[in-house]
Amino acid sequence: MLLLAFGVLFTAVLHLVAAVPSLKARFKQRVGEKAYGPVFGIASLIGIGLIVLGWRASDFVFVYDPPAWGRHANYLLTLVAFIFLGIFLFRGSWRQTVRFPMAFAAIFWATGHLLANGDLASIILFGGFLVYAVLHIIIGTANGVRPSPVVREGHNLLSVLGGIALYGIMTQLHMALIGVPVFQLS
Template sequence: MGWFEFSLAYVVFFLSHSLPVRPPLRPWFQARLGVSGFTLTYSALSLAVLAWLTVAAGRAPHVTLWDWAPWQVHVPLTVMGPVCLILALSIGRPNPLSFGGARNDRFDPARPGIVRWSRHPLLLALALWATAHVVPNGDLAHAILFGTFAAFALLGGRLIDRRKRREMGPEWQNLRMVIAGAPFLSWRASGETVARLGVGIVLYATLLWAHPVLFGVSPLP
């Protein structure tokens, strides 16, 4: 199917991400699935379409933009370690300044965790993942795929900031100032933080093992 499948997967990916979260569809889905059910379904759909889009990029006609070199493999291998740790420290944690935060009423700006490093850690993880994977994939389809995700992550942070500033009013800037005064590092890590770091390491190892099965390419040299 070549470029047609890649283009179709591209359109389906962005439609599946944008339409379900817009009114009136989101309230309609949440009323029938519940808030948790909607989140789980939306996440599963997103991952499934992302996997299809990645496979479709591999099936697209190969148009070389730059030559492959052995050193390029080490870029995603190195960057994906921090990406997995960022995901483990971010998912399901309070973060009223971005999307995907859970139990935001419990957020302590004096101990913001990873939010001290980035207001949008999930978007940071996406940008790092995409940028790192551009390097060893020097063909047109993968450059479009990963380049779009990197640009989306960078633009998404600005859009979320604009929306949150409008929704939260002066509280948005006040919260930012308190977070900015918190220490970058806390040497008294909680049990939950240690557990999440362990999950990040396991996630990294799992991705190394599952990458050939999911995407047909080994990430190892």
């Protein structure tokens, strides 16, 4: 569980840098303007790798019994999360309105999964991302962070359609990627 917790903390701290413009600028200056994107991307992949390895190595430790309706709420909240992910990715005008679509996606995703899972690894992973996302919105708002002013016309509808499509893909790949089936038909 320590590896999982470290992976979540590493990823959260790395992404909170983006919520503080002065820290982000110093980081960009230190690694170089052109290298910033690739370095940030590689560091993010390392964080995700640590999370996946930590998750797979974690034993099941019961903490609480999730509500009976939690699994169904998770389906809906995760769908909403993927729509917010679509808003982030497709960069329509809704991205300007929402300001932090990826953080809201993490909030919906984490909340849904906390309603469906009651084990310690889930609390570390989803609870950690929930705390991170709320902090990102608070710190980003306090620092006046805004999304890129570039708006792609007509991409609001694509945001929703793309989010729904990604949700559908993830429901199919969840077992292969995460090791847990989304739907149990038996």
